Amino acid sequence: MRGEREPRRFLLLTSDRAEPFDLLAGDPGAEPLVITKAAHAGRYREAAAVETVADLADVTAVRDAAARLVGDGLHAVAAANERAQLSAAFVRSYHGVRGMPFDTAVAFTRKDVMKRAIVAAGLPHVPFRAIGGLDRLPEAAKELGWPVVVKPAVGAGARDVVRLEEDTPPPESLARLPAPLVVERYAEIDRELHCDGVVHDGKVVFASVSQYFQRVLSVGNRFLGSFTLPEADPAAALTRSLHEAAVAALGMRAGVTHMEAFETGGELLFSEIACRPGGGGVVQAIRDRHGVDLWRAFVSTALGDDPAPRPADGGGVTGWIGLPGRNGVVREISDAAALAAVPGVTHLTMHHRPGQRVAARHSSVFYAGLALFRVDTPREAYGVQRELARRYVLETEPDTEPDTEPDTEPDTGPETERETGA
Incomplete structure (x- = not known):
């Protein structure tokens, strides 16, 4: 219709973080386009044009997927996940779209670059060294002083972040990482x-x-x-x-x-x-x-x-508590109503259920459920955490029929475990 404004085309890079997509899909003034992994594509196809890539951090693959989607008139590019930030910035610059440029995105996603900028600005920080591989770890740690914390320069969710003593060998996962490493003095x-x-x-x-x-x-x-x-x-x-x-x-x-x-x-x-x-x-x-x-x-x-x-x-004091998850087949898990009855809890969502097969790489956001709460003081917040831990039960057993293509790398651990607050 004459005079109507064309919807603004918004390219979103995301996996299972659907919150920004839901906002865009409900906005008649926006046209969402999505690049995601195949495992999540079904979540978005009904309301958007979708392209899939094996890895949102693959800048070339994301660039090519964007070319198939975008055409003319792109207004915005954004990444809901940490791994996709550099890809989003590259596509943004490639198509001349306003927003965070590539060099700024690098500073927000590469911890070595980030920390050098913080040092240059004179902000208080933990002493660190950037190294190209584990062969440089002893030298850096000796300079900083043992023990140290070692982490990938590009990463999120506390994955592959380890505390090492002088006589503790680093895990093999660190040696396989393609990105440089950051070594920090343990504090x-x-x-x-x-x-x-x-x-x-x-x-x-x-x-x-x-x-x-x-x-x-x-x-x-x-x-x-x-x-x-x-x-x-x-x-x-x-x-x-x-x-x-x-x-x-x-x-x-x-x-x-x-x-x-x-x-x-x-x-x-x-x-x-x-x-x-x-x-x-x-x-x-x-x-x-x-x-x-x-x-x-x-x-x-x-x-x-x-x-x-x-x-x-x-x-008051509002907050959240993640109920720890575990890979395998869920045999027993706490009843949601019993956990939601903890004083102070305002909302509780369970992600795992009996009989569910769970295969995910452990990170700081690997949960079987999530509780939200509101109390008057921080001391009461700790009370909510203790009571949830006391009531929570999760029992799993090995998954003898794992998914052929799990979305994330499965965690390895004890074959049968029982998680309680005890």
Whole structure:
């Protein structure tokens, strides 16, 4: 019809993170196009044109898939997953689309580049060294001082992140990684925090600070989660300031961030920052506390719109707790109603069910279920975590008929395990 505005074409790179797609599919002013893995394509085909790739981090494959989808008139490109950020930035530059350029995306996704920018900006950080392979590890660790934390320069979800002593051999998985490695001096952490923000026109227009229940170093952490900090906590203002400085140091003009920092010996240190919403239940907990939808802001900033967040402190402490999952065939798992009855829990979703075959690579967001809660104090938040751990039961046995093409690399572990809060 004459005078009607053509829908803005939005190319989304995603796997199972469907939140931004749902927002786009419900917006008559947007036309979503999706590049995803084959295992997730069915989730999007009814409402969008879809192309599949084996790996969202394969820049060439994503470029070619985008060429088959896009044609003319592309307005925005965004990646909902960490692995797809560089591919999205390359396609954005390749098609002349506004948004985060490739070099900025590199700074947000390669930890060695990121940390060098943080050092250059004079921000407090953990001493580190970037190495090209494990043959350089002894030299770097000797310079930093044992023990050390070793991680891939490109990665997410705490995968392949290990703490090593001088006499501890590194796992073979690190040797197989194609990316460089980052070696950090191990620090005894008093509190680990995350700051989740929205950036528009080069300014942080919203930021929320939360505290993890425990250190996110090992993907084997049980009942991982976080809760929003009371404004009276001095760490809230300090972390916001550190976040604002990190955004400036890395040159972000618009987008959504998830920064991690920690307190050690009375000092607040920068750890890492990503240019996408946090995983687990971070988005829901912030929405419950502040009324700000980070996925909606993610879509708005990608399109070049003003996200216009209107935060309103809902009071109390909101948070989330992941119920640990395990690979194999699920034989017994806690009843959702029993867990939802824990005082303070406002919503509980179970991802695993009896008889289900589970084959996934362990990460910090590998859960059998997710609980959201609201309480008055951080102390009560820890009480919710303890009570969920006490009630939760998961029993599995080996899967003798594994999927021929599991979506993620299966984790190896004890053949039969029982998880309880005991």
